[in-house]
Amino acid sequence: MPLPFAKRLDNVETSAIRELFKLLGKPGIISFAGGFPDSAMFDVEGLREASQRALQEEPGGALQYGATEGYEPLRTQLAAFERSKGVTDLEPHQLIVTTGSQQALDLLGKTLIDPGDKVIVEGPTFLATIQCFRLYGADVQSAPIDAHGVQVDKLEEMIKAHKPKFVYLIPTFGNPSGALLSLERRKKILALAVKYQVLVVEDDPYGDLYFGEAPPPSILALSKDVPGSREWIAHCGSMSKVLSPGLRVGWLIAQPELLAKATMCKQFSDAHTSTFAQATAAQYLKSGRMPATLKNVRQKYGERAKAMADSLRKELGDAIEFTEPQGGLFFWARLTGAGGKIKDAGEFAKRxxxxxxxxxxxxxxxxxxxxxxxxxxSFATADVAKIREGAARLGLALSQR
Structure with a gap:
């Protein structure tokens, strides 16, 4: 007899990206599919030193059970990290540490979503977020975006029409869009949050990965300029893209009542994020190595993004259109069908x-x-030579009949 699985599983399916990975075993394949950072850029020596200091200075704290809210030295370092980016009034008790920012999103789903609730996300947005929110029964709606992020006028129309439980945005170099929400639009979103009393969830795993000029401050940082908006912002951060995804260190900043509910739900799922990982991350941030690490990854990813833009234009011409990203890990592109070329991306992927x-x-x-x-x-895990070769192969696939 089949097992009586929960009906909520009917609302979700296996990740299309994870399924695609099963096709990547062919020798010599060049992958632009992954959404993870290049492991060659991890500061292995810095992390080794940080882990050793964690064991030397406070072995009990690093190896014992810990507080669900997070390891206090790490909360202190994360608050300082956010303050350095303009969140001037943040204190350690105003954030909790999560097992990656993915858990922060799951906790928001657990604490906020009832079956049938409307949730507005960007169209397109992070695939796992759609799956997560649907798992809790949300009716997920897509707000349109352009190169400057979510279209605020359309978003306001949708807020009025759907009265969502919350709005979820990746405003800085979004996944998959690569879009950068403009300063003007960020301020308008804060005004909408206050006007309609709607929670805005800001997911910010890529904000430190800019290639040239720094992006506008986070929506959370800007909330100090819009009276009454801070209580309507929940901010998710992550060390995964800038330090190491293997540490599984993320954080959630929100108003006290929401943090308390999220902490309670976290107690039910994992009790606390790995204290050893937290102690290692705390020592790394304390060491002062992060600025050099960020400088290195920004330079390397910037070179790769430029190579991908140039190569796509050369090899695919007007059959593809995109906005060159200013940061992050992704290009979001559209097949135009110019010259009678293929326009269906699913079929193009097979070719x-x-x-x-x-x-x-x-x-x-x-x-x-x-x-x-x-x-x-994604240009993150392929060097410039592989990017050029991969684009050439895409050109061959596009010309295939």
Missing amino acids: AIEQGVAFVPGTPFFAKDADPSTLRL
Whole structure:
């Protein structure tokens, strides 16, 4: 007899990206599909020293059970890290440490979503977020975006129409869009949060990965300029893209009542994030090595992004359109069908695999009204030579009949 699985599982399916990875075992394949950082850029020596200091200075704290809210030295360091980026009035007790920012999003789903609640996300947005919110029964709606992030006028119309439980945004170099929400739009979103008394969840795993000029301050940082907006902002941060995803260190900043509920739910799931990982991250931040690490990854990823932009233009021409990202890990592109070339990204992905290169079709990143001509390409784990070769292979796949 089949097991009586929970009905909420009917609302979700296996990640299309994880399923794609099963096709990547072909020798010599170049992957633009992953959404993870390049392991060659991890500061292994710095992390080794940090872990050793954690064991030497406070072995009990690093190896014992810990507080659900997080290891206090790490909360102190994370508060200082956020203050350095403009969140001037943040104190350690105003954040909790999570097992990656993914857990922060899951905790928000657990604490806020009742079956049938409306939740507005960007279209496109982070695939796992759509799956997470649907798992808790949300009716997920997509607000349209452009190169400057979510279109605020359309977002306001949707807030008025749907009265959502919350709005979820990745305003800085979003996944998959790579879009950067403008300063003007960030301030308008804060005004909307106050006007409609709606929670805005700001997910910010990529904000430190800029290639040139720094992006506008986070929505959380700007909330000090919009009276009454701070209580309507929940901010999710992560060490995964800038230090190491293996540490699984993220954090959630929110108003006290929401943090208390999230902490209670975290107690039910993992009791606390690994204290050893937290102690290591705390020592690393304390060491002062983060600025040099960020400088290195910004330079390398910037070079790769430029190589991908140039190579896509050279090899695919007007059959593809995109806005070159100013940071993050991703290109969001659209097949135009120019010259009679293929316009369906799903079919193009199959042809690309045959040519030895992989990317992710864009359809799964939409909660509603998916655009089948869209695709996501990541430049993070391929060097410049592989990016050029991969683009050449995409050109061959595009010309395939």
